[in-house]
Amino acid sequence: MGVEHGGKTYRIRAKKVRTLLTVLALHAGRTVSWDTLVGELWPGKDLANSRNALHANTARLRKLLESWDLDAQPNDVVVTANNSYLLDVPADATDAARFLRLASRGSELLRKAPEQAGSVLNEALELWRGPALLDAGEGLLCRSTAAQLEERLMTIREDLITAKLHTGRERDVIADLQELVVAHPGRERFSEQLMIALYRCGRQSEALDVYRRTRAWLVDELGLDVGRSLHELYQSVIAQDPVLDARN
Incomplete structure (x- = not known):
């Protein structure tokens, strides 16, 4: 997983921080409860101090963001709100969101404008850089979202071939x-x-x-x-x- 900004790509080495940012990014612009985040960072484990551990990893994420050349302060990007956290970025800021948007648009165009559909679907495929959510985490949300993205990839490939057969x-x-x-x-x-x-x-x-x-x-x-x-x-x-x- 990486973050691109200002022509630079930033990598996240710490697994828990990577998982935390992934889950927040999958809900970009929306709050994610502490319980959901704890379940993704420590799947199948019952930590007595889970909230403190979550706060510690959030602090690590904010410190990491501070070291990057961003346009906003870390506390304005990762926001605490009502027993939840929120990644305050546009919903279309992630490759996954753009991929799904382009996939839907391409599928809609398939019958009436197959050439245009092919271009849109190719643009969606160009965002694919390997297995979905690789090294993002082993929690239920990450695993189910990865499976959904992989399935959508297959349907896009089917739709792209259909567009070529139509032309x-x-x-x-x-x-x-x-x-x-x-x-x-x-x-x-x-x-x-x-x-x-x-x-x-x-x-x-x-x-x-x-x-x-x-x-x-x-x-x-x-x-x-x-x-x-x-x-x-x-x-x-x-x-x-x-x-x-x-x-x-």
């Missing part, structure tokens, strides 16, 4: 999709997209092989059959349904 860029996505299908064999949407791209490039037999491999993996690993959408796509490929060539 006739099938050949451009095949290699990426082949990697994604291998990395995420249970994610049927990637298999569907790869089948469509291969079919449109005149590679019908390969498209059918993708279905067979995906189905075999689901049956062998999870004891499940493919979903309705993937099965219907398989039938459409066999029938060479003209709808498969439609971009919209």
Whole structure:
């Protein structure tokens, strides 16, 4: 985790301070109760002096902020309010918030303006620098938020590929999709997209092989059959349904 300001990047070495700032940043502009923060800094532990320990780490965070070349005083950035703390920065000040905003905007544009959607979704992906909330903490909030961000990343990648398929860029996505299908064999949407791209490039037999491999993996690993959408796509490929060539 790092903080960027004035063209500089500041790193936080102390784990508890890093977790504290992460949780506050995830609620930028909103108060976070002391109990929530204690639960994130010491998950599964019942500290007799937890409030004092939290105050001590908050003081360390403020001292760290004071050592950076910021435009505001530490007490104005990390604010104490009614048994809570608040990180007084704009809600869009974090990469996570900007990522989610761009993701939503890109998804909204997908059908009516796929080229623009692709640009917005690419901008969102450029904010991704590694596993979500890496080294941020092991508390429930950090772990659940990281899982949500990782899932949103997958849907963005699906939406970006859909945007390219809408604009006739099938050949451009095949290699990426082949990697994604291998990395995420249970994610049927990637298999569907790869089948469509291969079919449109005149590679019908390969498209059918993708279905067979995906189905075999689901049956062998999870004891499940493919979903309705993937099965219907398989039938459409066999029938060479003209709808498969439609971009919209």
